[in-house]
Amino acid sequence: MRTSQFLISTLKESPSDAVVISHQLMLRAGMIRKVASGLYNWLPLGLRALRKVERVVREEMDAAGAQEVLMPTVQPAELWEETGRWYQYGGELMRIKDRHNRDFCIGPTHEEVITDLARNELSSYKQLPINLYQIQTKFRDETRPRFGVMRSREFIMKDAYSFHANQESLQETYERMHAAYSNIFSRLGLDFRPVAADTGSIGGAMSHEFHVLADSGEDDIAFSNQSDFAANVELAEAVAPTEARPAASSALETIDTPEQHSIEEVSDFLKIDNKQIIKTLIVEGFISDDDKEAGKKPNLVALVLRGDHELNELKAEKLEGISNPLVFAKEEDIQQQLGCKPGSIGPCNLNIDVIVDRSAAIVADFVCGANVDGKHLTGTNWERDAQITRIEDLRNVVEGDASPDGKGTLEIKRGIEVGHIFQLGTKYSEALKATVLDENGKAKTMTMGCYGIGVTRVVAAAIEQNFDDRGIIWPEAIAPFQVSIVQIDANKSEEVVKRSEALYNALTDLGVEVLLDDRDKKTSPGVKFADAELMGMPHRIVFSSRGLKKGIVEYKARKDSKDDAIEMPADDILNFIKEKLNK
């Protein structure tokens, strides 16, 4: 491709609404343009990168035995009514009506449609397992689209759905997909981690997310520095400390702490480490619907953590006797039942259940609220001064915690979720009555798995991980073009034109994607260099009259540091590039 015939839409300045680097660079390099909030045009350059990702995904899915299909973006409401999601889904589901006033939605996902397809086409266990996928546009009417194509409303997703006669078969396909995903992200040249994920409302089933590590990620990922353990911070277990609680050495004392409520305030006021302070959060206990309707109030429960730790709400709400979803107690209920405000609560002499985090349970001589406004206790000790009802894992893991698999310690980094694999079980097949006949001729509900990759998001994530102050640095596998050839002085030197076009043709014949910058003489060398760097092609070759007089051309890899282009005889460049690209 020649730049004289290719839509180059580079920008010097980035639009003010772009806050993350990938969004800025995609706009500046001329990959995308916004049409409306969360809706984007993909320009030729961007689309080339997108197609690269699709190709890798397609190849690996095919290699893993999945078959490609294509389902419609617009879906009838009837199917969603059958699974109940027409009513459960909130505003994210874009509902529309056709000219006959029938209800439809624009698909945010395709479980309903694929399961409908499966129940119509599959009738025997002999046809199982089967794994069907598509690469297709989805629409989710996000409350807050942001970060360009990282969280847009319309986006392209690869979604696969597998159908099985039993759990073992599902497990097998699940593992194959796990491996296929690892292949995909490795081939794309991304630093990623598969992480154990929350299974959410479906419960019980297994789920993994694939995260690309990048500071701008929206999720916290905890992973071991010595093994391949990785989990969403929400889910990672904070293992029980191995050390025993030190013996009590101080006497219990009540001190005045006027207007000191938060851990930070108390720690500054008393000049002690917040690890020596214990914080007590009051939440509502579990209450049955009947009791609620009868107007009863839930019991209160105290959750106790070390001052420097954070409550993990997911862990807390899963505990027996605690409301799910978790509800913090109202201030007036606390005042009424415990006799003080939330800032002064402690675990001593409470007449409610006291659930203590594993780490908080081994602190001795600690500071805590006195259950009297404006007062704290020092030298407090478990058993002697305060009773523990139960010890549980209540907190978020922090950097340096022991890894739950016993190997190494945890690091925490931000991740961008680019893939998610899930064992669905029979949630959809049951609702839609998707059955096959088993060996005994009896109808059996199929077991399902689903596997998604945010294709458009992968493009953005790749940039988040690969850029410098001049622009994008594409991984080889995603680059819109592999090689850029820059002509300098082409209008003055026949030689420049001849030699650069010869290389361009030779590489193109080998199937290499080349962008030849043959823009006219008004385009200065600086502009060509700056555009090539912004657009991020991995390999750059410069032909100039000055160089060719000496018989040399210049080569520079985009990922190498700034000004270390290497010179070589013009006759060698073709072989040099062929070697670089393994052609």
Place this chain on the structure above:
RNA sequence: CGGAGCGUAGCGCAGCCUGGUAGCGCACUUGCAUGGGGUGCAAGGGGUCGUGGGUUCAAAUCCCCCCGUUCCGACCA
């Protein structure tokens, strides 16, 4: 959904406070020069100042409604 900000040329912004119907940089067009890091000079094209209403002799500017959009948070996954 709660809070805040912004809407003036394709992009980035000034003008608004203190009303007198638009300006800068980039980009674009033309010419001349230049030719290894966003080149110079000159001449141009492009805006019903988000929409509607109000105040006023006069509104980009002051007031009100609406719409769009962004950020923070909540929600969702």
